[in-house]
Structure formats: C-alpha cells, structure tokens
Amino acid sequence: MNYAIAARFALDYGAFRLDVDLHLPGSGVSVLFGPSGSGKTTFLRCVAGLERAAIGHLMVNGKQWEDSESGLFLPPHRRAIGYIFQQANLFPHLNVYGNLCFGLKRIGKKPADSDLDRMIKMLGIGHLLDRMPARLSGGERQRVAIARALVLNPDILLMDEPLAALDDQRKHEILPYLTRLHQELDIPVLYVTHARQEVAKLADHLVILNEGRVLAAGTLAETLSRLDLPTAEDNQVAMIWEGRIAAHESEYHLTRVDCAGIELSMPLIDAAIGSPVRVQIYASDVSIALAVPNTTSILNVMFATITGLADNQKGQTVLRLKVGALPLLALITLKSKLMLNLAIGMSVYVQIKGTSILN
C-alpha cells in the first residue's frame, strides 16, 4: 500500500502521554477509534498543528509539515488541511455563503474558479446560503462546516467526531453525506470517533488507539479480524464485507450481494444492481457446522477454514475464519467449541443468520 501520511508524535500532558507512530494511506477513510482519553483527538490536533508535540514528525504527500529535530513547524494556517470539529464552529458574524468563502479568499481563489458549487450541491446546502449560522439546525451547520473545509481542496481532511454533538436523527441526516463524500473524494480522510456504527460505515483503514498508544492499524478487515484486541471481547464484534448487488429476488423480499465471489442473501436493498454496498456481519450471528447442513432455514451457508480462535472470560470463543478470501468472525460458546473439537486449520461450514446493510 502507498502510505502518503507518515506521522510520529510524542507529547506529555500531565499524566497522559501520547506516543504514536503511524503510516496512513493517501486515499480513503482512516478511522481513529478508541475510548475517550485514548489520545485520538490529540493526535488529530497534532496533525493540524493546533497542538505542538515535543517530538513531532509529519509528512503529507511528500511534504514535510513538521520536524521537531530541525525545528520545522508549519502553523495550522499554512497546512493544506480541512478540519471538521465536533461543533461546526461557523463564524456567527458571516452568513453561510460568507463562511464558505472565508478560506477561499485566503488561498486567493475566486468562488467561480473553485469547487464551491459542487460542494454546495454535494452537501445539499444551496437553500441556506443567505442564512446566518444562528438560524441553522445542528446538522445543517455541520454540513456547512464540511463544505467550508472541502472547497479549499485540502491535501487531507481531518474530522474530529463530527457527529458526536448531534442527536440520532441529525446523525442519520448527515451520514449519507459522509458516505457520499467517501465515494466521491479521493483525498485521505482521518476520522476520529468512538462510535462503532461510524467505523462500520466509513472506515477503509482502522487505527485502534488506547491510552495514547496504537494498539492496531491496518485495513478494516485486517484490524477487525484481530483476536488479540479488547474490541474482540464484546458482543458487538462484527466483520464488514464490501460487495455489489448481484440480483434482487423481489418475490421473497431478498437481495443477493456478491462479495469477492461469495454470494450473500439478505433483506431487499433499495438500490440498482451493481451498486456498491457494505455488509455488516455480527460474530454472534454466525454459527458453525461440521457437515453440510442440508435442512436449515438459514440461506447463507458457506465453506470456511478456521484461522484463529480466542476464548474470552464469559465462556465464549471468538473464531476467525476465512471464507474464500474474506475474513469472518464467529462468536460461539466455549461448550460448542469443545463439543465440535474445533481447532485452527479445520474446515467447517458457517451459517450466517442476519446481516445488516450499511449503505
């Protein structure tokens, strides 16, 4: 993989210490995931130059932005970033259009020569241009803030829990825009969140942080299928597959999705054949059989190989499997594991009960 962002930061804040050395890809969404206090926001602020780390090295697209050894530190306004805060932070004295043009003026671009119209359309804010920020809803404000950052064509988009301050309804209002952004933009996005739903929907690359350190970093599937992480311990553990819609069986209210040659049946999706979809499969929805289960209500039965297993404290076992080329997690009881005598390298059949579609 081509790593366009190399970031190494170390700083101390009283009892908290951030010590991170990361290489992130030059496209797609890298989600920084971790509990509060894990240092993910501090890391993002270091990338933006809003925080100055004692030890800091940052290369973005071949350009050195920061190097504490030589004393190089570009201040935030000289870094080609877009930054989305938890709160939209629109300028209250400017209307929406004034806010959108604030950065453009400073990079010496006329609105007509910029991506302004495209961004206004993409974020659906065309009807708000004359409004003052005080008269916008939380979701509208955040959409304006995203457009305001993107019109500058930044080298990197930094998003610090952009949905955290919104209620569920507003979150669902914005998520489709983020998904769209994900599909239409080719700039790298660093996205900080502690919400699994956002990881599942948006991440291409996943970095798990805890107490100021990187626990894991890699592609989404790679990181999710690691059994040694605390994230593998809970009932929410799931795998994400990406695929395309292969066919609809409208008489059964079903859609068949093709994920790297593996076909999954799932509840009808309202989208054209060939559209890309993300499928989330909870480990607790995956069961194991040693022989082909001929008589079962479950539609998705596949051949798989066990590549790893880990027992947890609650009498459960998490299995890591390979279905063709795709990784899959299954959460079964310790008792089942012993009864079936499961071990690494064994071939089994997996049955997937429910799946949820993410986009």
Added chain:
Amino acid sequence: MFSDDDISACWLTFQVASLSTLILLMVGTPLAWWLARTESRWKGICNTVVALPLVLPPTVLGFYLLVLLGPNGPVGGFMVKLGLNPLPFTFSGLVVASVLYSLPFVVQPLQTAFAAIGEQTLEAAATLRAGPWDAFFTVVIPLARPGFLTAAILGFAHTVGEFGVVLMIGGNIPGKTRVASVQIYNHVEALEYHQAHWLAGGLLVFAFTVLLVLYGGLKSRPAVEPMR
C-alpha cells in the same frame, strides 16, 4: 447662556475625551486581549491594577501622577533631562491622566467581549488559512464589535465626567486645562449659579443620552454591566 470661557472649556473637554478614547482603544485592545487569553500568574495583578481607578479617589491618582510626572519626580525629571516639558498643567498631561483614569472602562468591556469568543472559533479560522493577525481583524474585531462600542462610549463619557484627577494634574488654566467639570466648579465658587446650571444641565443631558444609547441601542446584545 454660555460664556466664551464655557464654550472653550467644553471644546477642550471634547478634545481631551476624543484623544483619550482613541489612545485607550489602541492601548486597551492588546491589553484586554492579553488579559482575556493569558494564563500567566501576572494576570491577577494586572487585572487589579487596571481596575484600581474604579475604587481609588481621583485625588489619590492625581496626587501620585503629579509626584511622578512633576519636574522632581522620576518620570518628570527624566523628561526634563531629555529637554521636554514636564506634563503637569499641560494638555498632554491631562490626556495621560485621563487615559489612566478611564482605563478600566475600556479594558473591561473589551476583555469580556474577547473572552466570549471561543478558542474554537479562532482554531477554525486557523484551519481555514487565516493567520493570527488576519483572524484578529476579520473574526475577533467583528465579533467583539458591541464590546468596542461599549468601551468607546464609556471611555469617552467617563473622561468627560472626570474632575478630581483633572484638577490635580491639569489645574485650572483657561483654554489649556480648564475642562467643563472644572468650569462648573469655578462658577459655583463665584456664586454664578445661573451659568453653572447651564453647564451642569448640559452634562447631565449628555450623560443620560449616552447611557440611554448604551442600554437601549445595544439591548439586543448581551447587557454590559455599568461599572459603579
């Protein structure tokens, strides 16, 4: 109605107040900005020094200024050595004294206005390519506009209303340091109550109008508490 002396006193008052307000805004803005954002341990001391004129009898301030700026004082002596005239009993001395005396009336509203602008708004400006000076002029000043307006009005009005400091440092020199408030005192001393009425009434109307503008005209903005 108004004698020539009265008119000259009013004109002088206007000049002192305008010039003082201008200087106050120039000195007060960076001072208030620093006070609003610093975490320095000197902040408490600086806040106290700025607020002192609110509680100090004007004669105390005037007395120390006289000692400090007089030809035998440390500052005055230095000025004499440089070949400059010492400041007491001059127009410049009046302005210097007014600036110190009205400082809290300018710094405090500005400080409140600056403090109300969140750090995050400034960070947003920085991530949108605005450097610190750029952000100060295009974000901070427009957002603090009601604070500037309050500061300018209070600074001007308070300078117009001063008496004790002026008398101590400026004296009572017609056309040079004799401002309206001193002129009223002169009229009363001379038992010219009729003349005193006109000037005093004029200042009363002025003060009332200014405060009415402040509280009425700015009512859509967060209220600024009067000092005193």
